[in-house]
Amino acid sequence: MQRPFTSLLGRLTAIALTGLALVTLSGCATQSGTDGTKITVAANEQIIMEEFMVPSGDAGINLYVRNKRLKSTTSFNKDNVVLFVHGATYPSETGFDLRLDGLSWMDVMAQQGYDVYLVDIRGYGKSTRPAIMDQPAADNKPFADSDTAARDYAAAADWVRKRRNVEKLNVVGHSWGTVITALYTTRHADKVNRLVLFAPVWIRKTASLTDAGGTLGAYRTVTIDAARKRKAAGLKPGQNPQPDAWFEAWAAATFESDPVGSKATPKFVRAPNGSVQDGRLFWSAGKAVYDPALITVPTMLILAEWDADTPLYMAQTLYPLLTKSKDKKLVVLSEGTHGIMNEIKRFSLFTEVDRFYKDGR
Numbered sequence: 001m002q003r004p005f006t007s008l009l010g011r012l013t014a015i016a017l018t019g020l021a022l023v024t025l026s027g028c029a030t031q032s033g034t035d036g037t038k039i040t041v042a043a044n045e046q047i048i049m050e051e052f053m054v055p056s057g058d059a060g061i062n063l064y065v066r067n068k069r070l071k072s073t074t075s076f077n078k079d080n081v082v083l084f085v086h087g088a089t090y091p092s093e094t095g096f097d098l099r100l101d102g103l104s105w106m107d108v109m110a111q112q113g114y115d116v117y118l119v120d121i122r123g124y125g126k127s128t129r130p131a132i133m134d135q136p137a138a139d140n141k142p143f144a145d146s147d148t149a150a151r152d153y154a155a156a157a158d159w160v161r162k163r164r165n166v167e168k169l170n171v172v173g174h175s176w177g178t179v180i181t182a183l184y185t186t187r188h189a190d191k192v193n194r195l196v197l198f199a200p201v202w203i204r205k206t207a208s209l210t211d212a213g214g215t216l217g218a219y220r221t222v223t224i225d226a227a228r229k230r231k232a233a234g235l236k237p238g239q240n241p242q243p244d245a246w247f248e249a250w251a252a253a254t255f256e257s258d259p260v261g262s263k264a265t266p267k268f269v270r271a272p273n274g275s276v277q278d279g280r281l282f283w284s285a286g287k288a289v290y291d292p293a294l295i296t297v298p299t300m301l302i303l304a305e306w307d308a309d310t311p312l313y314m315a316q317t318l319y320p321l322l323t324k325s326k327d328k329k330l331v332v333l334s335e336g337t338h339g340i341m342n343e344i345k346r347f348s349l350f351t352e353v354d355r356f357y358k359d360g361r
Helices: 105-111 146-164 176-187 224-232 244-256 274-281 312-321 346-358
Strands: 012-015 018-024 029-032 038-041 046-055 062-070 081-085 115-119 169-174 192-198 219-223 268-272 299-304 329-333
Touching: 046 105, 046 146, 062 105, 062 146, 081 146, 081 176, 105 115, 105 346, 115 146, 146 169, 146 176, 146 274, 169 176, 176 192, 176 274, 192 346, 219 224, 224 244, 244 268, 268 274, 299 312, 299 346, 312 329, 329 346
Parallel strands: 081 115, 081 169, 169 192, 192 299, 299 329
Antiparallel strands: 012 018, 018 046, 029 038, 046 062, 062 115, 219 268
C-alpha cells in the first residue's frame, strides 16, 4: 500500500490502479526568468495528478509513473507531452515535484500547458525494489546500470506515448538521468521530439561525488548529513542558493521515500550502485556509455554555474560532439548548484526549458 499524498497535494481519490488528485493552487505566484520574463501561476487553477505502476518488461519489476496536467489540458501532441527521469541517488518525485512556496517544477509545466510525467527507475522511489535491496549490500553485485535504466525509461515512454496516442514526446533527464535519456534517444530517435540534458554527465576529470570508493555492493546508503555535505561541495562562503527551510523540506520528503531508511536512525535512502559501477567502467575511465553523434534530435544542455557534481567542463566537452543534433543549445544558469530545480533561481531553469520545448512549435 502506497502512502497517501493528501498532506502534499490535496484530496486523493482512488480510481482502480490510478491514484488521482485534484490540486487547487490557492494563491498567485510570480517569479522572474533569466531574461526578466515573468512566470505567473494563476489562483485557483486546478491540476490533475495521477499515479501508475507500469510494467518494465522484466518479470516482477514495475515502474512508478506520475502525471500532472491542468484539468483543461485535454489535447496531447509531441510538443506538450514530457517525461522526466532522476539522477543516480534520489527519486524523481523530490527532484521534479517538490512543492516549494506552493509550486513544483511539474506544477509550473502543467500551468505552461504540458502533460508532464516522471518515472522512477527500478530500485528508486516507488518503483519495484528488487529483493536484493533487502539483503546486505555486500552480498550482491551492483544493479540498475545505465543500460537497464534506459530500458526502464523506454518502457515508461512507450506507455506514455500509447496512453496519449503520440508518436514522440519530450525528454528530460537530470544528472545520471542524462545518460539514461541520451542512451534512450540514440536507440529511439523516432520517438523523441526534443531532448533536455539537465546537468549532463560526461568524461570525468574530477572525482565523482557519488562514489566513496571501495568494493561496490548492490546498493549504497546515503544519510541526510551526507546529502547536505554533497550539496555544499564547491560553494564558497556567502554562496547560499537554497533557503535552509527548502533543504529541510526536500530532505523530509526524500528520506521518507525509502520504506526501510525512513524508519532508521539516522534516516537514509538506498540507491542502486549500477550508476556508480558505470562511472568506474566508463566515465572515470575515459570512455562514454553512449555515442553523442547518434543523437539527431534538437538537444539542450543546461546546468548551473556552481554545479560540482557535473561541472561545466562536462557540458562544454559534450556540446561539440553532438554533431548531428539539430538546433542544439548550451545554457549556463547563474547562482545555482546541481539541484537548482529546488533552489531560489529555479525559475531560470524552468523558463529556459519551456522556451526550448516551444522553439519547435
